[in-house]
Amino acid sequence: MSNSPKTNPNDDPSTYPLLGRMMLWTDKKKNVDWIVRGLYAICTALFLADFVYYKKVYLGMEKIPGFYAMYGFFMCAALVICARGMRVFLKRDEEFYAPHDVESEEFPDDQLEKVDYNA
Template sequence: MSDNHHSDGWFDKPENVRKMLRVFYVICGLLVLVDFIVHRHVYHDWENIPAFYAIYGFVGCVVLVLIAKEMRKFLMRGEDYYDE
């Protein structure tokens, strides 16, 4: 019996990744559109800005990435840290 039964995963095919990205983009667009239809009970005036939560989430993710890049400078260990 041979152990050579290597099969590519579903995400290894670029066309499948493109399909999934399109699905995610459509879902994000639909969620932004639903934001204009569904009535929300807001506590602050800035929550009335169209697509506020989409913008808030995007800005939050960008800020997290930028903070992580700066933290990497003093948290990162050398490549041979455990070999010493």
């Protein structure tokens, strides 16, 4: 992009809205690691939770401990890998349908109100 953070001298994080400033810590690699670790912990806890309550379900396979967890994880992994594979066949250049498609066009500026926060 033309106005990347490096080239924009006006970019000053201390002027961001309060909510935005409060979340700036998510930019740091170290903190993201902590988020992911938190996710691991929640997942473990949810998996173990299956053993401590009476699971009232209809289907046999639902009774398997952690069925939903496994199903969610592996199906999503499969989904992403399949989709990635599909790209090999389906991906085309952005100009593929041009000029009969909006994909290759800029959105008309007069219908927008682009305001740079730092300006």
